[in-house]
Amino acid sequence: MDDPMYSLQDVIRCDLCETPVPHKHCDICHIHLCEACVGEHLSDQFKYHYIVPFKLRGITPKCTKHSTKVCTQLCTKCNISVCPLCVASSEHEYHEKEDILKWFETKKELMQKDLKDLEKNIHPKYQEAATNIPVQRIDVNKRSQKLRTALDKQGEALHTEIDTIIQGMKSEIDVMDAQHIAALDQQEDAISHTITEITQAILDLRRLLDTSDICLVSKYTSRTKEFRNLPAQFQVTLPTFAPNEINREQIHQQIGFLSKLAIKFLFDEPRILSDIQTKYQYLGSVSCLSDSELWTCINDNILRLYNLQGKLLRSVQTKSGNAPWDIAVTQSGDLVYADYRNRSINLVRGTQIQTLITLRGWKTLYLCSTSSRDLLVCMRSNDEQTKVVRYSGSTEKQSIQWDDQGNPLYSSGLPLYLTENRNLDICVADHWACAVVVVSVAGKLRFRYTGPPFTPRELFYPLGITTDSRCNILTSDNSNHFIHIIDQDGHFLRYIHNCGLQAPQGLCVDSRDNLFVTEFVKGKVKKIQYYK
Numbered sequence: 001m002d003d004p005m006y007s008l009q010d011v012i013r014c015d016l017c018e019t020p021v022p023h024k025h026c027d028i029c030h031i032h033l034c035e036a037c038v039g040e041h042l043s044d045q046f047k048y049h050y051i052v053p054f055k056l057r058g059i060t061p062k063c064t065k066h067s068t069k070v071c072t073q074l075c076t077k078c079n080i081s082v083c084p085l086c087v088a089s090s091e092h093e094y095h096e097k098e099d100i101l102k103w104f105e106t107k108k109e110l111m112q113k114d115l116k117d118l119e120k121n122i123h124p125k126y127q128e129a130a131t132n133i134p135v136q137r138i139d140v141n142k143r144s145q146k147l148r149t150a151l152d153k154q155g156e157a158l159h160t161e162i163d164t165i166i167q168g169m170k171s172e173i174d175v176m177d178a179q180h181i182a183a184l185d186q187q188e189d190a191i192s193h194t195i196t197e198i199t200q201a202i203l204d205l206r207r208l209l210d211t212s213d214i215c216l217v218s219k220y221t222s223r224t225k226e227f228r229n230l231p232a233q234f235q236v237t238l239p240t241f242a243p244n245e246i247n248r249e250q251i252h253q254q255i256g257f258l259s260k261l262a263i264k265f266l267f268d269e270p271r272i273l274s275d276i277q278t279k280y281q282y283l284g285s286v287s288c289l290s291d292s293e294l295w296t297c298i299n300d301n302i303l304r305l306y307n308l309q310g311k312l313l314r315s316v317q318t319k320s321g322n323a324p325w326d327i328a329v330t331q332s333g334d335l336v337y338a339d340y341r342n343r344s345i346n347l348v349r350g351t352q353i354q355t356l357i358t359l360r361g362w363k364t365l366y367l368c369s370t371s372s373r374d375l376l377v378c379m380r381s382n383d384e385q386t387k388v389v390r391y392s393g394s395t396e397k398q399s400i401q402w403d404d405q406g407n408p409l410y411s412s413g414l415p416l417y418l419t420e421n422r423n424l425d426i427c428v429a430d431h432w433a434c435a436v437v438v439v440s441v442a443g444k445l446r447f448r449y450t451g452p453p454f455t456p457r458e459l460f461y462p463l464g465i466t467t468d469s470r471c472n473i474l475t476s477d478n479s480n481h482f483i484h485i486i487d488q489d490g491h492f493l494r495y496i497h498n499c500g501l502q503a504p505q506g507l508c509v510d511s512r513d514n515l516f517v518t519e520f521v522k523g524k525v526k527k528i529q530y531y532k
Helices: 037-043 084-088 100-209 214-218 222-227 248-254
Strands: 023-028 031-033 052-053 072-076 079-080 097-099 266-277 285-288 293-297 304-306 312-317 326-329 335-339 344-349 352-358 362-369 373-380 388-391 393-402 416-420 425-429 433-439 445-449 464-469 471-477 482-486 493-494 503-509 515-519 524-531
Touching: 023 037, 031 037, 037 052, 037 293, 072 100, 097 100, 100 222, 100 248, 100 493, 285 326, 285 515, 293 326, 335 362, 344 362, 373 416, 416 464, 425 464, 425 471, 433 464, 433 471, 464 515, 471 503, 482 503
Parallel strands: 285 503, 326 362, 362 416, 464 503
Antiparallel strands: 023 031, 023 052, 072 079, 072 097, 266 524, 285 293, 293 304, 304 312, 326 335, 335 344, 344 352, 362 373, 373 388, 388 393, 416 425, 425 433, 433 445, 464 471, 471 482, 482 493, 503 515, 515 524
């Protein structure tokens, strides 16, 4: 609604000189004043006056203790408005007071600031979080269905294997039965043949006993001894089945193991556990040798190992004397580094440095060690194409460069830090594409993360990247001085932005999911706890 002061039908005027549109008001006398008449009004020293801007007229409340007075001050200790009589009383004698108009304007400014912050930052963040909940619920069902499908498949495989074994044992029984029957048939044939001969011998004896022919009797030969023993007998060991006791643990081992659900909440306020000052003026990459030791590097030719107290434990000069482009600690605890200038990947083991890989037509950029002890290397060609290559030792196993439509997965700009997630996805922080590019272990594009929906894409420039035990992806946003945390499917979870980070770059996590962050411009490493 328009202010009646500016209404064309009833223009408000100064009560002293009738100047239109007065800008002041006396909240004690309840009269409108132009700027010129303020001094004249205040000259009446027999009355108490309180001049306020016209738009703030009526701001002074009536005193609850002195009904004829209005409150022009605020007791900050009691947080109540007070009139001049209250101010003069012993109740508020030693309390801090503020002019109620200044206090009101200060509060208004704070409210305006809070409103802007709520509308522009906080509310969109909560909206994004609320939007992610249904998506995460769907993901829960999808993951559960995948687990059930995998269990059904394993169950079917085990059932098939068991059925095959049982059927094989039944077939063995059939074969043994056939062998047994054949042996019985053979014995039956022998007995039947002998019975026939015995029957004939009995008939012959009966005839001989009835004859008086000496010649026939003299030819008789007894076969009783021959017939006394039955035809060759056989002994048989009959098959038996002794079922093993069903061992649930062994069955579980055959089926596989279902890991337990573990829920860890992110800290509302991540905490800095260590602040490590290195000897570098600028600091880029960091890689955990252990929970208490860190390899670091930047633009000189020295690789340095520090503990959490900032003590330099070891220094190694690169083989070529060139500055290392990136570093990574392998599963066996060795250090590998990329030498951009001579196109090589080198292994530091003890006091020896071994060149593992030397490229032609491509230059090594960034690298990481995988759970399968392979190396993933990001590289760029002379014509500025980029790709990620998997090596087993010095043998190339896989090349990742194009999506299914034949488009480049990665930009030609630098840097392109990379890491392997616990689910074997390959994650690349593509700085100039303003995206985190995630592909499956097979090299198929899964998603591109370009920042939360409420953040303009052009403001997101990822640098360092790492993952934690929950398969969350963490990437440093150097320009905005904070860390993005997203889940394995690219959904934004939160920022780490309240740890005083200055130009965060290199990232790694230890076995307890503590995050190590290099501050490029300070030459520092900060250890941050972000899980409860």
